[in-house]
Amino acid sequence: MYKLTIDGLHKSYGDNKVLKGVSLKASSGDVICLIGASGSGKSTFLRCINFLEQPNDGAMSLDGKQIRMVSDKDGMRVADPDELQRIRTRLAMVFQH
Structure with missing residues (x-):
């Protein structure tokens, strides 16, 4: 089972x-560089992975559990605010210029 799965993410x-x-x-412990x-x-x-931006389309799962998203005028957002908090505590990202 993958720690994080992202499938067909779109943003415009x-x-x-x-x-x-x-x-x-991504499996647990993976370090991924973009x-x-x-x-x-x-x-x-x-x-988009951390829902600081709303993707327009796609699917995500964390720890094998599909993240339930709903669409609004700005794109897709996490349906449950508690789940959004759980997602953000389980993922980390680093920006370097």
């Missing part, structure tokens, strides 16, 4: 499609 800002179906599987040019969506991807 107006007509600008930043994430186009990004998927990822490398890419400026503006390629690295930070947006990390913000």
Whole structure:
């Protein structure tokens, strides 16, 4: 079982499609590095994983449990605020310029 699974994550800002179906599987203890040019969506991807930004489409699971999301005018958000807190306490991210 994977610690984190992301399947087909999409994020757009107006007509600008930043994430186009990004998927990822990470096991417990994995260290994953995102490398890419400026503006390629690295930070947006990390913000969507922690729901600091609302993805437009896709699915996520943490510890084998599907994260239940609902859609609103801004995209998809976690349906249960307690689950959002649980997600944020179980994931870590580091930004380095």
